[in-house]
Amino acid sequence: MTAITEATKTLMEIRDLQVHFALHETFKSRITGRGGRAVKAVDGVSFDLEEGExxxxxxxxxxxxxxxxxxxxxxVRPTGGSVKLRGEELAGLPERQLRPKRRHLQMVFQDPHASLNPGMTLETALAHPLQIHKLTSGAAETKAKVREVLELVNLSPVDQFSYRLPGDLSGGQKQRAAIARAIITSPDLVVADEPISMLDMSVRAKILDLMIDLKKRLGLTYVYVTHDLASAKFFCDRVAIMYxxxxxxxxxxxxxxNDPKHPYTQALIRAIPEPDPTKALPRDLPRGEVPDAAAPPLGCSFHPRCPKAFGPCGWETRDLRSILDERWTNAGEEAYTTERGLFGDLEKLEIGHEAVVPAGSGRDPSELVKMLEEIRAEDPDEPLWKGVKDIQPETHGVRVTFEPGIDPELYDTDGSRVACLLYKPE
Ligand SMILES: Nc1ncnc2c1ncn2[C@@H]1O[C@H](COP(=O)(O)OP(=O)(O)OP(=O)(O)O)[C@@H](O)[C@H]1O
Structure with missing residues (x-):
């Protein structure tokens, strides 16, 4: 593995990268270019990728x-931001100009079976990228290069493997062939997306060992996509935790x-199943599921699940709604009927830091204020209440005002860089 402290050169610079996928486009939103919902799959990501890491x-x-x-x-085309490879901007390049760069940027997929053409021998499959990118001059050179790469990924004796079809290979051998195809163009970067998760336990470590070996020999840089922290610990120099x-x-x-700072990272690390390092993350993370990426929580998007959340983390009407839903799910029928009757239609609550919670039909808003205060008094340590600034009666309901949330950036700490308000400099 590369020591990050050594003098390294930057291979890629990623700045404020965004990939938003439009959802449910309406006629109006298409015409005006506004108002369409989008999944923010990547939403303002910045980092440098160092050569060899x-x-x-x-x-x-x-x-x-x-x-x-x-x-x-x-x-996939970014909807915003910048991706530079050795200083050259790739985001927004037309396909015609991007195509020749592809030999420098390769991918290994999760399912080696699906990524290999079942009708092509390994020799044909590996020769293909060399021909597309015109990297060899003539059949003899192509054949020699294919042999060299098959040796490199330990698919030998090469004479036997050259003429095999993917169907003749084991899962591990298929992934070796897919890796061979990725490295044959001498790329700078290989993105490996869950490259071992579909393989037998017995071959997973061998494939990662092979990738480490290839990295050393060929000076590759890897981005390793995984939900498995234990394999990341074994394989990576640096780790970016995404949410x-x-x-x-x-x-x-x-x-x-050794020193995870973000409460989400801490939860992920606590959840690593030991001692078996190959299992996926169990889902015993705090408070519920990952929210809808089309309407992420305000402020810090982890705040609804965060055990350390406090006042400015971005409390909002949806959090109040979840607290009430949770309470009523666990309440007896009588308590549920009494309490629920005080509230009007909660579907009408708008997303935001301020909301008028509607009172039930014929109910006085002051009863609702009393109820909310009672709920608060029962569990004053519930972090949501630390973000509530004010609860006031209005004509038809109760205005609940939350602290304006802060959307955390990546802050420097004495260790990692962390997007959490606990580490925000004064
Ligand atoms: N082509 C697409 N159109 C619309 N939404 C998409 C598309 N691709 C991904 N998404 C959404 O973007 C978000 C991020 O997806 P992505 O597959 O990148 O996540 P991931 O962390 O790799 O997940 P997984 O481990 O399940 O593959 C998800 O909400 C997903 O549903």
Whole structure:
């Protein structure tokens, strides 16, 4: 592995990268260019990738790891921001200009079976990129290069493997062939998206060992996309923890594993199943599921699940709604009927830091204020209440005002860089 402290050269510079996928476009939003909902798969990501390093992108399903990895390769078009390869801007390049760059930017996929053409021998499959990018002059040179790369990935005796079809190979051998195809163009960067998760336990470590070996021999740089922190610890030099399209913590393996700072990273690390390092993350993370990426929580997007959340983290009407829903799910029928009757239609609550909670039909808003105060008094340590600034009766309901939230940036700490207000400089 590369020591990050050594003098390194920057291979890629990623700044404020955004990949938003439009959803449910209406006629009006299409015409005006406004108002259409979008999934913010990658939402303002910045980092440098140093030559020769292995950077892990780690996070739960839907955090944007794959989209970010694909955006680095130009396989998905950024909707904003910049991706520079050795100083040259790739974001926004027309396909015609991007195509010749692709030999420098390769990908290894999760499913080696799906990524290889079942009707092509390994020799044909590996010769293909050499021919497309015109990297060899003539059949003899192509054949020699294919043999060299098959040797490199340990698919030998080469004479036998050259003429095999993917169907004749084991899962591990298929992934070796897919890796061979990725490295045959002498790329600078290989994005490996869950390259071992579909393989038998017995071959997973061998494939990562092979990738480390190839990196040393060929001077490759890897971005390793995974939800498996244990394999990232083994394989990576640095790790970026992603949550809802953002990097929430980035640091060296030592910083992330020995001194995790973000409450989300801490939860992920606590959840690593030991001693078996190959299992996926269990889902015993705090408070619920990953929210909808089309309408992420305000402020810090982790705040609704965060055990350390406090006043300015971005409390909002949806949090109040969840607290009430949770309370009523656990309430007895009588208590539920009494309390629920005080409230009007909560579907009408708008997303924001201020909301008028409607009173139930014929109910006095002051009863609602009393109820909310009672709920607060029962559990004053519930972090939501630390973000509530004011509860006031109005004509038809109660105005609940929250502290204006702060959307954290990546802050420098004495270790990793962390997007959490606990580390915001004064
Ligand atoms: N082509 C697309 N159109 C619309 N939404 C998309 C598209 N691709 C990804 N998304 C959404 O973007 C978000 C990030 O997806 P992405 O696949 O990058 O996450 P991930 O962390 O790699 O997840 P997984 O581990 O499940 O692959 C998700 O909410 C996903 O549903």
């Amino acid at each position: 292995v950077l892990g992108l780690v996070g739960e399903s839907g955090s944007g790891k794959t989209t970010l990895g694909r955006a680095l390769l130009g396989l 809802l399209g953002r990097i929430v913590e980035i640091g060296t393996v030592e910083q992330i594993f």
